Structure formats: C-alpha cells, structure tokens
Amino acid sequence: MTNMEPDTGPEPVRPRSDLGRRVAMRRQQLGLTREEVAARAAASPGFLQYVEESAAEPGIGFMLSLADALETTVAELVGSTTELPAGFGTAAAHPEVLDLSPAECRERLSTHGVGRVAVTVDDAPAVFPVNYTVADELIAYRTAPEAGPAAAAGHEVALEVDHIDDAFSQGWSVLVVGYAHVVTNAHETRRLEEHAHTAPWVGDGRHQWIVIHPTRITGRRIRVMGSRAPSGATS
Secondary structure, X not given: OOOOOOOOOOOOOXXXXXXXXXXXXXXHHHOOOHHHHHHHOOOOHHHHHHHHHOOOOOOHHHHHHHHHHOOOOHHHHHOHHHHOOOXXXXXXXXXXXXXXXXXXXHHHHHOOOEEEXXXXXXXXXXXXXXXXXXXXXXXXXXXXXXXXXXXXXXXXXXXXXXXXXXXXXXXXXXXXXXEEEEOOOHHHHHHHHHHOOOOXXXXXXXXXXXXXXXXXXXXXXXXXXOOOOOOOOOO
C-alpha cells in the first residue's frame, strides 16, 4: 500500500452570499479594513470575514451595528430594496462609464434571461418584457401570436437587457438591434426549446418563437471606482 500525496492544489473559492458581497463591496467603497469595520461594529475581524465569505445569517442586533459601521442601512445590505424601481439608489461619488465590446455584450446577454423588446403596435411605440434565450448568434423569445411582442416579426426591432445594482450604484446595459421573424421550422423550434432557460414567466399559451438576427450590439457599463472587477453575471 503506497502513501497518498497530499492535495496541494488551490483551495476552491467559496461562493459569497449576496449579503457578504454587499458588505465587502461597501467596506471597500469606504476604504476600510476588516479590522476597522469590526471595531466600529464591536465584532471580531474573524466573524466579519465569515459574514463576507460564507452564507451567514447574522442576528438583527449585529446587522444594525454593521449597517451603522458601514454608513448604510440594513435594507441596503440585505437587498430588501429590490422591490423598488431600479435606480432608486443614490449615485456613487466616482463612477466610470465604460463602453462594452461586442464580446463583452454577448457575454452579458448569455447570462441573463429577461429583456425588453421595443415594437410598434397599432401605429404606436410599445415596450414589452420577455424571457429571452441566446442560441449561437441568435436571440429568441416565446410569445402568443396575438400578444404585443409578436408584433416584432417582419420588422427591425430593438431588445434591451440590463443589470442594476442599487446597493453599489453600478450596472450595465446592452442594446441589440436586428431583424425579427417567426420560427416555423420544427427543427429550429426544438433547438430553441433546448436552449431556453425557463418557460415564459407570464404562463402558458406562448409557444410562438420570435428570433432576432442581430445587426448591431452595443453596451455600456457604470463601474464604481475601487470596486473589484465583477463577473459577467454581476457586473
């Protein structure tokens, strides 16, 4: 029997909770160390590290102290303001506005599933939220033949996708412009069904696929100075 060599590979990165991410980001925005925040909140640096890096569920007493230490509110730290309209948060002190490359735009499109499609209905502009999916170079969504989003078929349309983080006053937006058509091929329908992340949130009866062939994809990102470079899913 031979001795097994110890595993010397890198430790897997533990996923942060939303609370931990918000706490760490707010601390970095204020330019504070864990030790400084822990002292303000009358806690140990080790426990603050646990809150930032693990799926912790601290009591309300600690959360009130932590929010005060980070000069924010418990509601912002736990994300309970997410029911408010996007953009409710205040602007950051030193934001950067960056253009996204086509590759960066596609990366962000591929990690999200809700966008807004702009169409013309009864000679008037209209915007509808849709659950979309990305299949190779195409962007597609399901709707009912009589529903508003179906009006995109046969026209050049725009689809916009964004991500807003009110807690940190940053986010991104991607705009896709292209020609849309109804999918009638059974093989193409099956392929799109396989790529779909979810059924339409509004319920059944929406089986008609509309496909957009992008001719232009542009995007912008608001980044807060001093924040970490985020992933495509959260930046």
